[in-house]
Amino acid sequence: MTDMTDALPVLLVDDEAQILRSTALALRTAGIANVVTLSDSREVLPFLAGHRVGAALLDLNMPHIGGGGLLEQISQAHPDIPVMIMTAANEIELAVRCMRMGAVDYLVKPVEKTRLVSAVNRALETRSLRDEIDHLRQGLLSRSLNKPEAFTHIISENDAMRDLFCYIEAISRTTQPVLITGETGTGKELFARAVHLASGRSGEFVAVTVSGLDDTTFSDTLFGHKKGAFTGAESKREGLIASAQNGTLFLDEIGDLSIPSQVKLLRLLQEREYYPLGEDQPRISNARVVVATNVDLRKAIEQGDFRQDLFFRLKPHHVQIPPLRERIDDIPALVEKFCERAAAELDIPPPAIPVALYQLLNTYHFPGNVRELEGMVFDAVARQRGANLSLQSFRRAMGLDATSEISSAAKTDSLFNVEDPLPTLKEAEEALVQAALKKADGNQGIAANLLGITRQALNKRLIRAREGEK
Numbered sequence: 001m002t003d004m005t006d007a008l009p010v011l012l013v014d015d016e017a018q019i020l021r022s023t024a025l026a027l028r029t030a031g032i033a034n035v036v037t038l039s040d041s042r043e044v045l046p047f048l049a050g051h052r053v054g055a056a057l058l059d060l061n062m063p064h065i066g067g068g069g070l071l072e073q074i075s076q077a078h079p080d081i082p083v084m085i086m087t088a089a090n091e092i093e094l095a096v097r098c099m100r101m102g103a104v105d106y107l108v109k110p111v112e113k114t115r116l117v118s119a120v121n122r123a124l125e126t127r128s129l130r131d132e133i134d135h136l137r138q139g140l141l142s143r144s145l146n147k148p149e150a151f152t153h154i155i156s157e158n159d160a161m162r163d164l165f166c167y168i169e170a171i172s173r174t175t176q177p178v179l180i181t182g183e184t185g186t187g188k189e190l191f192a193r194a195v196h197l198a199s200g201r202s203g204e205f206v207a208v209t210v211s212g213l214d215d216t217t218f219s220d221t222l223f224g225h226k227k228g229a230f231t232g233a234e235s236k237r238e239g240l241i242a243s244a245q246n247g248t249l250f251l252d253e254i255g256d257l258s259i260p261s262q263v264k265l266l267r268l269l270q271e272r273e274y275y276p277l278g279e280d281q282p283r284i285s286n287a288r289v290v291v292a293t294n295v296d297l298r299k300a301i302e303q304g305d306f307r308q309d310l311f312f313r314l315k316p317h318h319v320q321i322p323p324l325r326e327r328i329d330d331i332p333a334l335v336e337k338f339c340e341r342a343a344a345e346l347d348i349p350p351p352a353i354p355v356a357l358y359q360l361l362n363t364y365h366f367p368g369n370v371r372e373l374e375g376m377v378f379d380a381v382a383r384q385r386g387a388n389l390s391l392q393s394f395r396r397a398m399g400l401d402a403t404s405e406i407s408s409a410a411k412t413d414s415l416f417n418v419e420d421p422l423p424t425l426k427e428a429e430e431a432l433v434q435a436a437l438k439k440a441d442g443n444q445g446i447a448a449n450l451l452g453i454t455r456q457a458l459n460k461r462l463i464r465a466r467e468g469e470k
Contacts, residue, residue: 145165203287
């Protein structure tokens with residue numbers, strides 16, 4: 001399941017020393033390194049009183065306290081611990097009785113290694129998901145973060161983003177994959193890095209963009225190769241999965257991955273193992289996999305471009321990043337931060353930011369999201385000559401100054417159908433005011449800026465309109 005140094009251990013309890021050794025070895029060679037063994041069943045409850053465990057595997061027939069008795073006591077005192085029963089008795093009634101007492105699985109000796117590892121992994125996932133739900137519930141109720149430092153590189157004061165941070169902190173504790181989706185420019189890699197930082201993993205954060213990689217290049221990049229695996233392979237190469245050991249592997253633009261490569265990624269996620277090119281012995285991976293895309297994966301599945309089984313393997317933890325236009329309250333903080341960065345890079349004093357700039361930006365839909373805003377600010381800082389940041393650069397980037405090149409006749413034709421009667425000046429004014437208010441989502445300051453008048457002038461027009469209705 002995981003080799004994280006702080007992962008909860010698997011507790012094995014059996015009075016036969018040989019069974020304990022072989023079972024522990026099978027788990028460790030499968031990548032489940034944190035295993036604790038006890039041969040005396042009387043030591044189990046005192047051990048659990050002082051230690052947290054991820055799952056417990058109990059032999060059913062033991063002297064002193066049998067596995068059934070331990071199962072009952074653990075279920076009552078530690079209901080969060082998934083318990084598995086292992087016995088030589090292949091009896092359906094006994095298995096049913098154990099499951100009713102709270103066991104999550106029933107294994108018959110001798111247990112095949114694949115069956116053993118699969119059962120333990122499922123039990124650990126069950127414990128991980130229980131912890132995640134508890135942590136998520138606590139975080140959303142309190143809206144507090146235990147590791148706020150994991151999110152300092154994401155600039156936001158938005159409530160929805162705060163809830164998203166709480167969710168990320170909750171799922172960061174699990175080993176399940178994380179799917180991050182969002183429009184271009186929303187900062188998906190920043191969120192992937194936040195998952196890694198919040199997890200506390202001791203390994204590195206390793207990022208790679210998989211778009212445009214053919215299957216061979218994908219396999220070589222991630223899995224590596226041995227010397228002589230193919231023409232030109234003059235030396236052994238470790239892949240990025242090995243570099244991400246005990247850490248996080250981030251695969252960006254996963255929606256563009258080829259189908260053969262998707263099959264290999266699915267195996268990595270399901271089995272936690274991979275084959276370097278030219279080798280026939282699998283290697284175990286404990287890297288947390290985080291993927292990101294701006295592609296609609298459900299539509300890609302319908303079109304045959306993305307495997308449905310891989311999608312559902314990635315889907316349990318889904319981070320959907322809202323576009324900038326849905327969190328315009330973040331614009332002031334983003335502009336200030338980007339101004340500081342741009343000024344530092346250009347080695348100039350940070351310019352003053354006029355309030356009118358925020359009003360202007362709040363009316364823009366930002367198809368390129370935060371990345372587009374950053375580019376706007378950097379360009380404006382580079383162009384500015386006075387103490388204040390000029391709005392002209394932003395208006396040009398937003399396409400607003402292009403209207404100056406349009407003839408007044410063309411403007412009139414675009415506003416009114418020449419075949420229809422023209423509205424009166426009063427009717428036109430009222431229509432423009434209402435259109436500006438709608439575009440500004442009711443914000444009178446922004447609407448006034450769109451109309452090119454002061455807020456006081458807009459208020460007078462609104463008052464006249466209301467008085468005229470009486």
